[in-house]
Amino acid sequence: MNIFHHIRDKVEKALKTLAGRGVLPEDTDFSHITVEAPRDPAHGDVTTNAAMVLAKPAGRKPRDLAEEITALLRDDPDIGSVEIAGPGFINMRLSEAFWPRLMDAVLELGEAYGRSDLGQGLKVNVEYVSANPTGPLHVGHCRGAVFGDALANLLEETGHEVTREYYINDAGAQVDVLARSAFLRYREALGEDIGEIPSGLYPGAYLKPVGKALAEKYGDSLRNMPEEEWLPLVRDFAIDAMMDMIRDDLAALGITHEVFFSERTLHESGLIDDTIRELRERGLVYEGRLPPPKGKPPEDWEDREQLLFRATEFGDDIDRPLVKSDGSYTYFAADVAYIRDKLARGFRQLVYVLGADHGGYVKRLQAVNRALSGGEAELVARLCQLVKLFRGGEPVRMSKRAGDFVTLRDVVDEVGPDVVRFMMLTRKNDAPLDFDFEKVTEQSRDNPVFYVQYAHARICSVLRNAREELGEEVFASAGRPDWSLLKDEAEMTIVKRIGEYPRMLEAAAKAHEPHRVAFYLQDLAADFHALWNKGKESPHLRFILKDQVDLSLTRLAFLRAIRYCLANGLHLLGVRPVEEM
RNA sequence: GGCCCCGUAGCUCAGCUGGAUAGAGCAACGGACUUCUAAUCCGUAGGUCGAAGGUUCGAAUCCUUCCGGGGUCGCCA
Known part of the structure; x- marks a missing residue:
């Protein structure tokens, strides 16, 4: 029972009657009409701007048109009174007989109250978190995780068919670094003194159990292999361990993704090759040069001919490279294939929940979607600003050295998942958010x-x-x-x-x-x-x-x-x- | 330099995607407990919506140009 839909139907019916009488053009566009609660309750229960929006197409003064509309609404049993106010608002007070029906409906619907068919079963893919599988989730991931999950729930509740998805970045150089870091911990587990962790590797202690597990599984057999042999083994093992950890962290926040999508499978299955072939056939790529980046000294800038996607034809500022100078695919190339895959799976709305630092990436994603879906699908990007941590008003200091950052798990363990989730949504996603450990557990009005x-x-x-x-x-x-x-x-x-x-x-x-x-x-x-x-x-x-x-x-x-x-x-x-x- | 986000009460922020006299909380001041939980509530005070133009019946909201803060800018992901 949505009273505003209910009244809107009546208003539209009245408008159609007027169209039948020739007061309004037959093909009048109703999409800009709102039926909502007025800000001031003194103006009634429901208000519509219909007369003002349609005054021009009708060639009448708003208040005159309002008169005609109200004449048709006045006898409705659900409407107690109708008034014209201000520049042409139609203010309605619902009849006393109406509210009981609403309340009965709420009790009857119970947990289903609020559900709607707004989405008409539209297939929506919500991708969120998608953190690199190189360590535990930190606070920065909290907000996107909660935001994405709540958004997915919201879309589901309003009649969309939602898939919650996590993109695992398991293909780039950073997972090789993970492998080397884990290998060091493996040698440590075998009794070696590894000394200080060299810079460039992940120093976090969370890799110790991975090293130990590797030692249990492989004994010292890895130690005598050349790197090209042990690296793939250690890498896959470590990624699995990291993803298990990440899944646990998310579970602690009550978050479960339906699909974990591996970037590596895009490379290995030839999907990227296929995608680029298709782009070539459709004339969406070309060999060309890019201008050097501005605002930064072009230290190692190398002007070269490269394979570029025609992103500028689809709203982006610059065409985007698909192949690196060493011949391998760029991250962007994988993303093109990934979007193509999502579209092939039938999604018509692709939601990306990203950190604000990925803002520069949105245009090219949208360009890809436009090029590949031909307007059939919509790509929605939501950027989450960062969260500043405080304790009793004092900023919580974090140094990246020695893995000394506050993890998502730390926060959830200290204040509980409910507090974290609610607090992350007490601010618009694109506004920065302060999170104070003391205030959020306080039992007072300001919490x-x-x-x-x-x-x-x-x-x-x-x-x-x-x-x-x-x-x-x-x-x-x-x-x-x-x-x-x-x-x-x-x-x-x-x-x-x-x-x-x-x-x-x-x-x-x-x-x-x-x-x-x-x-x-x-x-x-x-x-x-x-x-x-x-x-x-x-x-x-x-x-x-x-x-x-x-x-x-x-x-x-x-x-x-x-x-x-x-x-x-x-x-x-x-x-x-x-x-x- | 290009692009994206933000700018609203002293502070932290809403403002229903163009509506009527711009709203909450905190802080300040004044009130309400023999309780269905005072862990709450009521009242007072507080504003050139960053600035200037433009679009129209109507702008905090949309467009342009500035000012200020943040992010980002081929071969990282």
Whole structure:
């Protein structure tokens, strides 16, 4: 039950009637019409800009057109009153008979309240995290991980067919460095004194268990091999170990990807070769030269003829090289093949959740998508800004030396997955985020995680109490809630907020902005806390009133509806609603 | 130098992809507990939406140009 869709249908029906009468052109475009809640509740429950948007095509003044539209809406039983305001807004107040239907629907739908078919089953691939398999995830990965996961949930909830995917960068030089680093730890495990880890190798202690495991598996047989023989063995072993670790870290945050896609398989299966052949056939590549990079001294710049993708024809600033000077493929070449593969798997929306430092990469990805999908698919890139860590207001210092960085696991272990997940979504993705270890575990108003959880727990507390206070027999013989008993302004504020939930989810999904769910939950929690406290000054507003059973039962049903809304939103964010604090 | 992101109350940020008098929280000040959990709530105060133009019924939002902060810029991934 989405009240805004409901009213929109009525408005569009009225507009079609007007089109039939010749007031509007037959082919009028309705796409810019909004049907939404006005910012000021005094303006009513639902407002539409239809008259203002269509005034020009109709060749009439907005307020005149509004008159014609309202005449057709006025008799609708769901609409209590209609008014024209300001430059031509049509403000509607829903009839008293309408709200009970909404509340009944919320209770009936329960955990399904908010789901929609907005996406029409569109196949969406959400790629997120995709960290190099060379070490544990650090805090920097946290935000993208949580953002991507919440976005995937959000899209799923709004009717998209979602695949969560992780791209494993297991083909480049950095995994050879990983192999050499692991080999050193292997020699260490065999009793050798390896001294200090040479610069250029990964110094982290997390490779020690890998070295030990290698020693157990291979004994000292690797030690006598030439590098070209042991390296592939050690590399594959180490990558597997790193990916196991990464999967564990993600699991600790409640994140599970459906597909882990290996870059190396693109090389080995010949998919990149195929892709480049196809590009050649379609005339999308050519041999050419690039200008040297600007802004940087071109130290080792070598002007050469190379194979270039015609990215500029698809909106990029410069054509992009596919082959390195040593003849191997660039990272970009693999990415082209990867996009081609995603399209071949039927995805029509490719979502990339990236760190802000990859901003420069977006245009070329979009160029590839345009070239290969011919406009059939959309590529959406979302950039996550970095997270600054604090402890009691003081910045947490991290030095890259000796692997002394804060890992994702450190953070989750200290404050818990729910706090991490919620906090990561309390800011728009492209705004920097401060994360203070002390503040996020504080139990106070300025900690949004706590604030929302507390509202949920309070509701559960009342629901628990009610059984004792009112007696089991009251519940056994309870009829349907009489929603007309909810008359107070604070109660109606909440009813309307609940009504906005489905629309908020759709807007968030369209914009790919899961943080809106977090903000909505804070608003709903605030509405609830306000009502709670109002019950202190005005005892008749309390939820449990022993001498008014029908009213109490209705308010308890009301609480269950609020609870569904809070819990559903929290679930989307991957945060567990708690029943007690 | 090119491209991308950001600039909104003293601070941290929202602002529903063009709507009505720009909103929360923190900090400041003044109030509300014999509790269904005061871990909360109510009230007061606080603004040339970085600047200037433009688009139109209407701009914090869209376009152009500046100012300031961050990121990025072939053969790393």
